[in-house]
Structures are given as C-alpha cells and as structure tokens.
Amino acid sequence: MNTTEHLPTKIKNVWRINACISLACFVAAFIAALIASHIFEWQLLSTIGNVILVIGIAFFIIDMVLVDYRYRFFEYTLTDDSVLVQKGFIFRKLISIPIARIQDVTIEQGPVLQSQNLSKVTMTSASTSHTIDGLEPETAEVLRKQIMKLALEAVENDV
Amino acid sequence: MTSNQSKKHRLHPFALLFFLFRNIVDWLWFIVVSLIGLGSQIDKLTSIDGTLVMIILASSLAFLVVFFAILRYLFFTYEISPEMITINKGIFIKKHIHIPYGRIQTISQDQWFFLTPFHLEQVKIETAGHDDSKPEGILPVVPESVKEEIEKYRVQARHLNRMTNGSDDVQPEPEIQTEPKDVYTISNHDLNLFAATSLGILPIIAVVGAIYNRVYDTIPHKYIDSAFAELAHLSVLLIIGTVVFFLIICFLISYVGLILKYYKFTITENENQLHTEQGLLSRKTFTIKNNRVQSVQISQNILRQFFKLATLRVLTASKIGKEDNDATLTVLPVIASDQAAGMMHKFISWMPETLPTLTRLPTRSYWYLIRNSVLLMLIIIIPCIYFLKWWGTISLILLPIAFFLGLYSAKNSGFSTANGQLVVSDGHLFNRSIYITELKNIQSFELRQSIWMTKTQLAHFTVNVRSGNGNKEIELRYYPKTEADRLFSFLSTYKSSRIKS
Numbered sequence: 001m002n003t004t005e006h007l008p009t010k011i012k013n014v015w016r017i018n019a020c021i022s023l024a025c026f027v028a029a030f031i032a033a034l035i036a037s038h039i040f041e042w043q044l045l046s047t048i049g050n051v052i053l054v055i056g057i058a059f060f061i062i063d064m065v066l067v068d069y070r071y072r073f074f075e076y077t078l079t080d081d082s083v084l085v086q087k088g089f090i091f092r093k094l095i096s097i098p099i100a101r102i103q104d105v106t107i108e109q110g111p112v113l114q115s116q117n118l119s120k121v122t123m124t125s126a127s128t129s130h131t132i133d134g135l136e137p138e139t140a141e142v143l144r145k146q147i148m149k150l151a152l153e154a155v156e157n158d159v
Numbered sequence: 160m161t162s163n164q165s166k167k168h169r170l171h172p173f174a175l176l177f178f179l180f181r182n183i184v185d186w187l188w189f190i191v192v193s194l195i196g197l198g199s200q201i202d203k204l205t206s207i208d209g210t211l212v213m214i215i216l217a218s219s220l221a222f223l224v225v226f227f228a229i230l231r232y233l234f235f236t237y238e239i240s241p242e243m244i245t246i247n248k249g250i251f252i253k254k255h256i257h258i259p260y261g262r263i264q265t266i267s268q269d270q271w272f273f274l275t276p277f278h279l280e281q282v283k284i285e286t287a288g289h290d291d292s293k294p295e296g297i298l299p300v301v302p303e304s305v306k307e308e309i310e311k312y313r314v315q316a317r318h319l320n321r322m323t324n325g326s327d328d329v330q331p332e333p334e335i336q337t338e339p340k341d342v343y344t345i346s347n348h349d350l351n352l353f354a355a356t357s358l359g360i361l362p363i364i365a366v367v368g369a370i371y372n373r374v375y376d377t378i379p380h381k382y383i384d385s386a387f388a389e390l391a392h393l394s395v396l397l398i399i400g401t402v403v404f405f406l407i408i409c410f411l412i413s414y415v416g417l418i419l420k421y422y423k424f425t426i427t428e429n430e431n432q433l434h435t436e437q438g439l440l441s442r443k444t445f446t447i448k449n450n451r452v453q454s455v456q457i458s459q460n461i462l463r464q465f466f467k468l469a470t471l472r473v474l475t476a477s478k479i480g481k482e483d484n485d486a487t488l489t490v491l492p493v494i495a496s497d498q499a500a501g502m503m504h505k506f507i508s509w510m511p512e513t514l515p516t517l518t519r520l521p522t523r524s525y526w527y528l529i530r531n532s533v534l535l536m537l538i539i540i541i542p543c544i545y546f547l548k549w550w551g552t553i554s555l556i557l558l559p560i561a562f563f564l565g566l567y568s569a570k571n572s573g574f575s576t577a578n579g580q581l582v583v584s585d586g587h588l589f590n591r592s593i594y595i596t597e598l599k600n601i602q603s604f605e606l607r608q609s610i611w612m613t614k615t616q617l618a619h620f621t622v623n624v625r626s627g628n629g630n631k632e633i634e635l636r637y638y639p640k641t642e643a644d645r646l647f648s649f650l651s652t653y654k655s656s657r658i659k660s
Binding site (some may be wrong): 082089092093094097098125128130 | 476599601602603604605606607608609610623624625626629630631647650651652
C-alpha cells in the first residue's frame with residue numbers, strides 16, 4: 001500500500017493546454033490594451049499592453065519548458081497515516097498531510113481535464129488544502145475511498 | 160412550550176443609528192465620488208447652476224442613505240427559541256440564518272460606554288463553519304438579557320445532548336459552575352507596563368507619516384515649502400524639540416489606546432470555555448470553547464524581552480478574535496515571562512507548566528538569516544540611493560538594522576518535541592513568538608530544501624495550524640537536515656486521535 005506514484009503522463013498535455021490558455025488571455029489583454037490606446041489616444045495603454053504581452057510570452061515559455069521537469073519530480077504516496085507529496089528538484093518540497101486531519105477529499109474535472117480524461121484530487125484539512133493535479137478517474141476514486149476509509153479508522157481508534 | 164416564547168423581535172431603535180452609520184461608511188466612497196465627479200460634469204455639460212445640482216444630489220443621497228437604513232432596520236428580526244437562534248435580515252436578498260445552540264462555538268459581546276446606561280450591546284455568534292469572513296450571527300443592538308437567554312438555552316441544549324449521547328463525556332456533572340475555578344484580572348500596574356512597553360508607536364508613526372503624505376498632495380506645495388523654510392531657520396535645538404514632541408504624542412496615542420483597549424482585562428475558565436473581558440470605552444467580551452484553541456502563543460517584543468514580560472495569545476479556529484491582530488485572541492496581555500506558562504496552564508489544561516528547553520538553530524545557520532535580511536533591506540536601500548541621491552544615503556542606516564534583525568531571528572529560533580507537543584520559537588521583526596501546539600492541531604507539515612541547501616545539509620520546516628479562518632505557517636528555517644528529518648518522522652509517526660477543530 002505504500003507505493004510511490006507518479007502522475008499519469010497525460011497530465012503533461014493538461015499543463016501544456018493550460019499554458020496556451022494563459023497565453024491566450026495575455027494576448028487578449030494585450031489586444032484590448034492596444035485597441036483602447038487607439039480609441040482613447042493614450043500612449044501609456046499601449047506600453048502597458050506591450051509589457052503584458054512580454055510577461056505573457058515569458059510565462060508561456062517558462063511553463064512549457066518546465067512541463068517535463070514538473071512531471072518528473074512529482075510523486076505522491078499514500079501511507080497508513082498520511083498522504084505524502086514530494087515535488088520539485090531545484091526547490092524541493094515534501095508535504096505530509098496526516099489522514100486524521102483530512103476533512104474532505106474533492107474530485108474535480110474542469111474542461112481541460114475532461115478532454116484528457118483525468119481528475120483533480122484536492123485534500124482539505126481544517127486550514128490547508130493540497131492538490132494532485134490530475135489522475136485517472138478510477139485511480140482518483142480509489143485514492144479517495146482509501147483516504148476516507150483510513151480517516152474513518154482513525155476515528156474508531158479514538159480513546 | 161407557549162408560543163409567545165419564540166416571537167420575532169426587532170432590534171432596539173438605537174439600531175437605526177447603527178445602520179445609518181454603517182450605510183454612510185459603506186457608501187462613503189460612492190457618495191464622495193458622485194458628489195465631486197458628477198457635480199462638476201453636469202456643471203460643464205448643461206446650463207444648470209452647479210451648486211444647485213450639488214444640493215439636489217447631496218439631499219437625494221442623504222435621503223437614500225436614511226431610507227435604506229430604515230428599511231434595513233425594519234427587515235431585521237431575530238428570534239431566540241429554545242432550539243435555536245434565528246436571524247432574518249435583508250431588504251432585497253432575504254437571509255434566514257438558523258443557529259442551533261449546539262453549533263455555537265464562540266460568542267462575543269461589545270458594549271460601548273454610551274450604551275451601558277441603556278443596557279444594550281452588540282452580540283456576535285459564531286459557529287464551526289469556515290465560509291464567511293464574519294461571524295454568522297450578528298445582533299447589532301440588543302438588550303443584555305439576550306445574551307443571558309442564549310446562554311440559558313445553550314446550557315439546556317448541552318444537557319440534552321449529554322443525556323441523549325450517553326455519559327462518554329469527560330466533562331463534570333451538568334451544573335452551572337457559579338464559581339469559576341480560576342480568574343485573572345490584570346492589575347493597573349501591569350496594564351501600565353504593557354501599554355508603556357508596546358512598540359505600537361512605530362505603526363502610529365507610519366500612520367501619521369501616511370496622513371502627512373496625503374495632506375502634502377492636496378495642499379499646494381508652496382504653503383508646505385514655505386513652512387519648511389521657516390522651520391529650517393529655527394535653531395537645531397527647536398527642530399529636535401519638535402521631533403521629540405511629535406514622538407511623545409505618538410507614544411501617548413499608542414499608550415492611551417492600549418489602556419482603553421485592555422482596561423480591566425479579565426480571563427476566566429468555565430465549563431470548558433474561556434471567557435475574556437476587556438475595554439473601557441467599549442467593553443468587549445469573548446467566550447470561546449477550549450477545544451477551539453489551536454495553539455498558544457507567548458509573544459514578546461524586544462523591549463518586553465528586556466523587561467522579562469510576555470503576552471499570551473491563542474490561535475483559534477474562530478473569526479471573532481480577529482479584531483486583535485491576525486486572528487489571535489489575547490488571553491493575558493502582560494505577565495512576567497517565567498510565570499507565563501504556569502498561568503496559562505490554569506486556563507488551558509494541556510499547556511505545560513514550564514516550557515521545555517528548545518533545540519536551537521546552529522551558529523553556522525545564523526549567516527543565512529542575516530544575509531537574507533540584508534538582501535531584503537537592499538531592495539529598499541538601492542532605489543532610495545538611486546532616486547534620492549545624497550538624501551538616499553540616509554537609508555544606509557537600514558543596513559545595520561537589517562543585520563540585527565537577522566541576528567535576532569537566528570537567536571530566537573528553536574523547537575522542542577517534548578511531552579508530545581510541538582513548541583516552536585520564532586523571531587521576526589524584533590518580536591519573538593513561542594508557539595505551543597498539540598500535535599492533533601497540526602493540519603499538515605512540510606520539509607523544504609533548495610538544491611543549494613543539499614550541499615550545506617540544511618532544510619526549512621513548516622508546520623500549518625488553523626488560525627481564524629485561514630492558516631498560520633510556523634516556520635523553522637535553515638536547520639540541519641538531520642534535525643528536520645527527525646522532526647518530520649516524529650510528527651508522522653504520532654498516532655493521533657481524530658478531533659476536528
């Protein structure tokens with residue numbers, strides 16, 4: 001039961017699609033600023049627009065380049081007591097969420113995730129929430145059931 | 160159960176003034192913007208006299224404000240029935256808030272001195288949910304008897320609950336303890352010391368500085384510049400005198416503010432509830448269930464450390480204490496630091512009577528905290544020098560301050576896992592906080608390391624605790640990886656029983 005899992009490879013598509021959508025938003029904002037600067041004859045708006053476009057392109061490039069890196073360095077493990085999430089290589093993080101602290105597990109599928117047939121799993125404690133970006137729907141459901149089962153056992157062990 | 164026990168009440172008529180005041184405050188920016196903006200536009204566009212328009216605009220706005228305040232008052236009703244409290248409010252969007260007594264976690268009362276002769280106060284009720292940023296039930300102006308009634312029904316509901324759920328409760332027999340076992344009231348001397356050692360003067364200077372900036376922008380510069388020219392002609396002594404006078408005023412504002420806020424501060428513990436009272440002009444009361452306390456914080460600024468005084472606060476899963484900075488509720492404004500833990504133990508039983516010795520940050524890590532502090536300060540210094548040239552070099556005085564800030568953080572960092580509790584000491588901006596947390600209240604924890612820290616074998620550790628409606632991160636930075644790993648596995652292998660906050 002203590003196996004360390006990676007995300008399914010399809011998650012890379014999700015990340016890439018998200019990066020494209022973000023870029024589209026930045027481009028839209030750029031175009032809007034450009035049009036507005038013509039209508040209102042305001043030079044400042046077009047400079048702002050240029051800045052927005054540059055930032056958008058920079059984010060896009062960074063996001064795309066990091067997709068493989070993110071995939072390689074994300075792992076999660078379900079133990080008897082906790083969910084462990086390990087991410088990053090340059091900036092490494094190991095997060096432990098004790099099962100007894102998990103208040104609920106939510107499974108969501110936005111349009112991008114639906115297109116790849118993946119689900120996002122969010123575990124919420126009383127003050128923090130932790131997400132696994134995308135899992136196969138069956139895996140997500142199994143994970144959720146396992147967590148809730150272990151959580152209920154923790155209650156029964158109550159003194 | 161006679162039907163007249165649960166009838167709908169309106170608020171006391173004074174609530175009209177309350178709603179009026181709230182409306183004005185809420186709509187203030189709109190009123191100002193429309194008066195200034197619209198008024199001047201209409202003047203330009205039409206031939207109607209500008210002042211007439213302003214008068215019409217102002218009076219119609221005033222009418223609207225009063226009208227809606229009256230509507231809000233008329234549409235606000237509340238009901239205290241034996242099963243629950245019901246609040247009905249809203250003019251267009253009607254809200255019906257039902258609060259069963261069992262769900263109530265925290266009650267606070269707020270009584271301004273001008274309402275005391277009328278025996279009126281504001282009651283705020285909060286439950287276990289964490290949706291809104293405000294307590295669920297707010298009764299703005301109600302008689303004091305309302306709180307008594309609520310308490311009466313709450314106790315009844317608790318007894319009913321105990322009877323139906325069997326006697327697996329560890330609580331004492333169901334009687335209202337008329338003599339709470341421990342009461343602490345702050346002495347005037349202690350209050351004085353507390354108000355005098357607060358470093359609250361600094362935010363006040365910042366506020367006054369901000370106000371000055373606002374004023375500077377609106378008044379034509381020539382007036383201010385000529386005033387400064389005048390000042391420059393005065394002797395240096397007089398200038399220093401003015402600055403000192405200004406600082407004294409700021410200090411007095413901070414001092415008086417604290418005295419008014421914590422006047423006759425009292426804390427008691429009763430039926431697993433903590434009960435605090437404070438204030439002179441506005442008497443505030445908080446009642447909170449013991450199990451809502453997530454962590455105890457012993458806080459000292461550098462001045463109070465010198466005088467060996469400490470302030471005790473609790474992090475709660477409650478929004479009500481939010482008026483005391485960042486969701487902490489002050490439970491003991493000031494106490495001798497060596498008595499802090501012992502005194503707190505009387506009110507919160509899991510608190511240790513003495514603090515364990517802490518594992519400290521190794522000296523080789525001091526450098527990193529100092530370096531980070533200095534680097535951050537450079538973000539302020541470099542633009543200052545670049546934009547203000549010669550005057551900017553005054554900002555270089557921030558460098559040694561940054562050094563000492565980093566050193567202070569390093570010296571006051573530490574942790575302990577004795578007694579199955581986590582104790583973390585954290586030094587930040589010349590203020591030291593020691594957090595004592597039961598392991599069952601740690602929501603999640605993290606171990607972080609950058610790739611450069613793998614070579615130095617150091618790591619950061621973060622512990623997450625519920626505070627107010629959000630999260631408080633308690634951090635330990637630049638600790639040896641072995642220590643961090645040990646702490647990680649200690650927190651992981653602890654078999655906790657699941658108790659929701």
